Amino acid sequence: MNAYSQLITALRLLPNVGVKTAQRMAHTLLHQNRAGAAQLVQALDNALKNIHNCQMCHDFCESELCAICANPQRDPSRLMIVQMPADVAAMEAARCHDGLYFVLMGQVNPAQEMDLSSIALQQLVARLSGSPVNEIIIATAHTAEGDATAYILAELFKEQPYKISRLARGIPLGSELEYVDAGTLAQAVYERNLLKETTGE
Amino acid sequence: MNAYSQLITALRLLPNVGVKTAQRMAHTLLHQNRAGAAQLVQALDNALKNIHNCQMCHDFCESELCAICANPQRDPSRLMIVQMPADVAAMEAARCHDGLYFVLMGQVNPAQEMDLSSIALQQLVARLSGSPVNEIIIATAHTAEGDATAYILAELFKEQPYKISRLARGIPLGSELEYVDAGTLAQAVYERNLLKETTGE
Ligand SMILES: [Zn+2]
Ligand SMILES: [Zn+2]
Numbered sequence: 001m002n003a004y005s006q007l008i009t010a011l012r013l014l015p016n017v018g019v020k021t022a023q024r025m026a027h028t029l030l031h032q033n034r035a036g037a038a039q040l041v042q043a044l045d046n047a048l049k050n051i052h053n054c055q056m057c058h059d060f061c062e063s064e065l066c067a068i069c070a071n072p073q074r075d076p077s078r079l080m081i082v083q084m085p086a087d088v089a090a091m092e093a094a095r096c097h098d099g100l101y102f103v104l105m106g107q108v109n110p111a112q113e114m115d116l117s118s119i120a121l122q123q124l125v126a127r128l129s130g131s132p133v134n135e136i137i138i139a140t141a142h143t144a145e146g147d148a149t150a151y152i153l154a155e156l157f158k159e160q161p162y163k164i165s166r167l168a169r170g171i172p173l174g175s176e177l178e179y180v181d182a183g184t185l186a187q188a189v190y191e192r193n194l195l196k197e198t199t200g201e
Numbered sequence: 202m203n204a205y206s207q208l209i210t211a212l213r214l215l216p217n218v219g220v221k222t223a224q225r226m227a228h229t230l231l232h233q234n235r236a237g238a239a240q241l242v243q244a245l246d247n248a249l250k251n252i253h254n255c256q257m258c259h260d261f262c263e264s265e266l267c268a269i270c271a272n273p274q275r276d277p278s279r280l281m282i283v284q285m286p287a288d289v290a291a292m293e294a295a296r297c298h299d300g301l302y303f304v305l306m307g308q309v310n311p312a313q314e315m316d317l318s319s320i321a322l323q324q325l326v327a328r329l330s331g332s333p334v335n336e337i338i339i340a341t342a343h344t345a346e347g348d349a350t351a352y353i354l355a356e357l358f359k360e361q362p363y364k365i366s367r368l369a370r371g372i373p374l375g376s377e378l379e380y381v382d383a384g385t386l387a388q389a390v391y392e393r394n395l396l397k398e399t400t401g402e
Contacts (some may be wrong), residue, residue, distance in 0.1 A: 003244070003251045004261055005284075010244035013237035015229050016222075024288050029245065030214050030252055030261060031306050041246045043204070043211035044230065048238055050204045051231055060205050060231060077362035085205075086224050105232050158334075176221075 002142065004030075038147075058123050059082065059085050065120040068101060075099045076164035081124070083107050083151060087139065090178040093140040097137070102127055110148035119149060121156070128160075134198060137189070138166040141176055163198040205231075229270050259324050260286050260304040260314060269293075269302060271342075276300045281338040282325070284347065286339065291379040295386035296339070303328055308341065311349035320350060322357070335399065338390070339367040342377055364399040 001009070004026065011022040029037035054061040060166040068074060068088070078099025082088055088101050106118035138153050140146035148164050157164055168191035180188075202210070205227065212223040230238035254260065255267040262268075269275060269289070279300025283289055289302050322336040339354050341347035351367050358365055368389040381389075 003248045003263055006247040007246040007252075010237070010241040013229070013234060013241060014226050016225075021217075023285075024217075025215050026248075027306070028214070029287065030248060033214060034249060036211070037245060037249055040211040040214060041242055041249065043207045044238060045242045045246075046233060047204045047208040047227075047231060048242065051208075062204055084224070084228065174381070 040167075041101075050166065053105075053120075053123075056127060057088075057101045057103055058105060058127070059063070059064065059088055059101065073098075076132045078129070078135045078137065079131075079133045080139050082139045083119075083141065083149065084178075086176075086178040091139065091185060094182040096147075096182075096186035096189040099135070099137075100133075104140075104149065107145040107150040108152050110144045113148055113152065116152060119152075125156075133162065135163040139189075140166075150179050161198060254324075258289075258302045258304055259306060259321050259328070260289055260302065274299075277333045279336045279338065280329070280332075280334045281340050283334075283340045284320075284342065284350065285379075287377075287379040291381065292340065292386060295390075296382040297387035297390040299395075300336075300338075301334075305341075305350065308346040309349040309353050311345045314349055314353065319355060320353075323351075326357075334363065336364040336366070337387060339365065341367075343368075362399060 007026050007029075008022045011017055011025050012019070017021045017025070029040070050062045051060050051194060052062075053059065054062050054066040054069055059068075060064050061067075063070075070158055075098050078097070079102055080097050080099060081102045081104060082091065083104050083106065085103055085105075088103060091097055091101070094134060101118075104119040104124070106120070108116065108119060119170075135152075138150045140153075141163065154164060154166075167188040175183065208227050208230075209220065209223045212226050213220070218226070232239070251263045252261050253263075255262040255270055256265050257270040258267060260267050260269075264271075276299050279298070280293065280303055281298050281300060282305060284293065284300045284305050284307065286304055286306075289304060292298055292302075303321075303325055305320040305322075305325070308319070309317060309320060337353045337354075337358060341350045341354075343366055355365060355367075369391070
């Protein structure tokens with residue numbers, strides 16, 4: 001396989017990229033913007049070498065702990081569980097959560113609720129083991145996938161002594177967290193629905 | 202700017218990739234398929250180092266001359282001008298042109314017909330200078346852009362002694378060459394319309 005075919009094959013590994021889109025990308029990278037292409041090689045190579053998952057919250061980060069998990073001023077008793085890294089950024093911009101986060105890095109497909117491999121459940125259980133967390137805020141989206149994910153999480157913690165809530169439905173149905181304005185996000189945190197009161201204490 | 206932001210910025214250099222798509226790509230590359238991401242780094246780096254433009258036809262290639270231009274069995278008197286590398290591949294698969302090619306690497310925007318920087322006109326003029334070409338087949342698409350490009354080329358060669366033709370309209374309107382079946386492509390070459398008879402001899 002020649003260098004051009006190899007590039008097309010590699011570009012098709014990107015989500016939703018077919019042959020035609022890959023050819024258009026190759027044209028941009030090899031013809032219109034070779035400097036940009038070199039920048040992409042550099043940025044992706046650097047990202048692969050330096051970006052890993054935070055040992056606590058599973059978000060992308062370049063050190064063992066991300067800045068939020070390493071911040072002693074955050075309340076370690078309140079854990080907000082989100083789907084994606086962009087959700088953490090959106091929530092931080094809304095300044096309505098002073099606790100810590102956990103990033104699932106995915107969501108549950110409601111058609112395959114038994115397949116939990118798309119979310120970082122093992123890491124979440126390990127994160128909670130022996131931790132001072134007593135409140136869990138499920139901040140998954142109000143979509144079919146977000147609902148299925150919230151259901152799985154609520155089931156997982158049913159027998160555990162955590163207070164568990166989910167973001168209020170102030171968040172527009174069907175939209176992703178990162179596109180919601182800060183005021184609506186803050187409202188949804190404030191009006192979060194109690195799914196289960198603290199027990200076992 | 203951290204490694205993640207740099208990656209998002211670099212991915213947005215790809216055509217039609219906004220913030221949301223770049224985040225989805227980053228998630229695929231950093232979380233779901235790091236081996237594929239390494240493959241992309243390797244393929245793009247290799248492509249940038251090895252792929253250049255053929256000195257004759259301007260198509261992407263890994264040596265000074267591509268296999269077609271270097272083939273002494275091709276008829277050097279007939280030059281087919283196409284928009285993109287994929288068009289050469291489609292035409293070769295149709296086995297209906299035994300001459301050489303020139304790849305414009307773009308098309309003219311009919312709204313900006315005076316802006317010719319999107320096609321390799323300078324290289325085309327240099328390619329033709331002193332060459333044995335006596336027939337030019339304009340194989341641009343039957344789209345607004347392809348029509349504008351064909352018009353510019355016909356104007357460019359108006360005073361030159363080339364026989365000039367354009368692919369017959371057997372090619373479906375609005376579709377790209379590479380998606381047309383081989384039989385239709387061959388028919389369009391066979392029925393190509395004469396735009397100007399040879400002169401000056
Ligand atoms: Zn963290
Ligand atoms: Zn060539």
